[in-house]
Amino acid sequence: MTEPTSTQGNSPDLAPFATPDVLRIANASGFYGDRFDALREMLTGGPLDIVTGDYLAELTMLILGRDRQKNPASGYAKTFLRQLEEGLGLAHERGVKIVANAGGLNPAGLAAAVTELAARVGVPVRVAHVEGDDLLTPGHTWGEGVLTANAYLGGAGIAECLRAGADVVVTGRVTDAALVTGPAAAHFGWDMKDLDALAGAVVAGHVLECGTQATGGNYSFFGAHDVRRPGFPLAELHADGTAVITKHPGTGGVVDIGTVTAQLLYETGGARYAGPDVTARLDTVRLTQDGPDRVRIAGVRGEAPPPTLKVGLNRIGGWRNEIVFVLTGLDIDAKARLVREQVEDAFARADRAPAYIRWELARTDRADADTEETASALLRLVVRDSDPDAVGRAVSAAAVELALGSYPGFHVTAPPGKGAPYGVFEAAYVDAAEVPHAAVLPDGTRVPAPTPVRTRPLEPVPPPPLPELLPAGPTRRAPIGLVAGARSGDKGGDANVGVWVRTDEAWRWLAHQLTVDLFRQLLPETADLPVTRDILPNLRALNFTVHGLLGEGVAAQARFDPQAKALGEWLRSRHADIPEALL
Structure with missing residues (x-):
């Protein structure tokens, strides 16, 4: 990945895109079961360098764990293989590399299956995989009945595979953003000291990871756009870590500051967004509209990652x-x-x-x-x-x-x-040095992945100053959603609700009005639970984490909405005293 590809097939509109300064990375799957033809759509819809697929979630790992109980040779996302029956040839013709976490609990097994498939369909590709996340091994005691124990790895192993010339890289449990940080590090030559650049790639990866949620899917203000069949997103990454989020021309949906903000807030907590490669400071993210269906992400600062890795x-x-x-x-x-x-x-x-x-x-x-x-x-x-x-x-x-x-x-x-x-589902944490993160290259060589140069314990960011209070004036009792958008989701037993507004005036109201106390009043289910509010002024956003709302996680189905997907929309439907000037 250190050199631009010299050819991507014979079609002039699919000419090579990659340069030493720009890398074009797309997403073609946000979960196991996402739109099946998305891989073909992304490969044929415009120029790309990398296409990624995110197939794993907490519930998916449980499903794959039960599959592995029945058949030890399984444990990976079979849909990915079926997509490759056609997609592998298309990617090879166009010089596009494929990076996916579809390996689940058995990345070696999936890599072997991809190699077999490539031989069967006559496509000469080099396949590599990343391993080391599976900690259901001797030496680790996780308690009775544990089916899966997987560390969330970063992108360093993916980068090693791509540097060795892999055309397809499959992984097990990596962070969703690692599917972008790995290719970006390989292409631009970043190492573990390039914290700001890595943090920018993490933010871009987080925007891409859930597919069409970045292009108008599940969007609070969907009525203003045609989102019947939104296109999948892609990012134009630059050597300094800045990125432009966009989509292929002619595809449905929309990319604007609102859709990108919504996805940035999804399943996050405080201003420090920790990962194995870097801790990205979400309070430094700046979004600007860069043209129709183009949003530029800049200003992202990075800090050393924590010394521990999360284990699901x-x-x-x-x-x-x-x-x-x-x-x-x-x-x-x-x-x-x-x-x-x-x-x-x-x-x-x-x-x-x-x-x-x-x-x-x-x-x-x-x-x-x-x-x-x-x-x-x-x-x-x-x-x-x-x-x-x-x-x-x-x-x-x-x-x-x-x-x-x-x-x-x-x-x-x-x-x-x-x-x-x-x-x-439970989360545990282990010393990162105890996790044998490694890249298995196309020739079978096993190479340990580079580790962070230094680490930094994760601490909350002190609350920033609030904007000046909106002047007093007449108010009207109305739904909060007339002014604010929201997106919510799950992290184990916790739920998060990100709330944002589109103007500075609305932010001057929201930042002061929507306190933890009012949040609890509006959502009585949260009244007796710990609730944390984080303030992100650059995004005009508040992020609430409700600890324990989802009990033992989505698979326990302890709640009507077990993944808290609609918690934000419930909040938007609740009434508050809103300044008439904002309505």
Whole structure:
């Protein structure tokens, strides 16, 4: 990657793009199950140097862990292989290198499968992989029932593979941004001392990692744009770490400061965004519109990374079952109370009641409704236990036996089942020096990845000064979302909500108005939980972290919205006193 490619096929509109000063990196997958034809779209839609794919998430690692239990030769994202059946030839014709974390729990197995596929389809490519993240090995004790234990690696191993001439690099659990920092370091010749440049690449990688979330997908202000089929994003990276986020010409969606801000806030915490290569200071990020569908990222400062690496642990937490009772028409609360008392009485008479019982009544009904569905509310029962019988036969019997002896109109959304295992995610931390991060080059040579020159313990950034308060004036009670956008997500058992506004005047209101106390009032679920507020003035944004909202993580499904994807939209729908000048 140190030299520009000399050819990318015969098509003049796909001429070589890479120069010593610019590298064009695209994303073609934001999760395992993303748009299947995105790889082809990105390879044929315009010039590229690198195309990346992010296939891993906390829940994905659990799914792959269960796959590996059944078949030790599995453990990687099979979709990636099917995409390569066509994409590999296209990439080779155009001189585009492919970097993906689809290796999951078995990057060596996926690398071998890619090599076999290349031989079968007649495409001469050099395949390398990165390993060392899997810590489910002797010498590490993670506790009972742990299926996966994977350290989040940086981009140094990817860079070594590309420097050795790899055309395809597959990894296991690396940070999402590592798919960009690795290629950028290889191309520009950065080393572990180039902290600002690496931090810029981390920010660009974070914007790209979730695919079309950067181009109008899941965007609060979607109504102003055509987002029926948003194109996937790409970044034009420069040697100093600055970048321009854009997309292929003619594709759907939009790239503007709002879409990029939304993705920057997604699943982040404080102003220090820590990673294995560098800690990026999100409070230094500056965004400017660089033309239609072009947003420039500049000013990013980097600090030495922490001395530890995060390790994601997944284990089977027990068994789970769910029944949703439909309550129609009048006396909804009384009907809910009756069936709840009946079910809990049945549990009391059973040999063993489930260890965890949770009821939620969703008042989806409305008065004088003109359809039966809109006249109905949903009462959701969730049970969990270490014994499958406690959530299976006992729960099914308790519900079924009420069919003719409970509230009028009794029915459920689906027949009760026997329950299913659920997962639990935990984060642990290990000394980075204990993790054998290595690149396995195309010729099979195993090379240790470079390590940071120095480290720095992670500390919160002191709150910056707030902007001048907006002058007093008339206000109106209205939804916050008329002024502010939001994006929310999960990190293990925690949830984050990033909130931003589009004007300096709105920022002068938001920074003072949306305090932790008001946040808790607007979202009563958070009232008894620790909530942290971080201030990012350059982005006109606040980022709230709600600790413990998601219990034991997405796989435990402890909450109606287990990944907190809509938590921000709930916040936007809540009413506050907003200055009329902003409305």
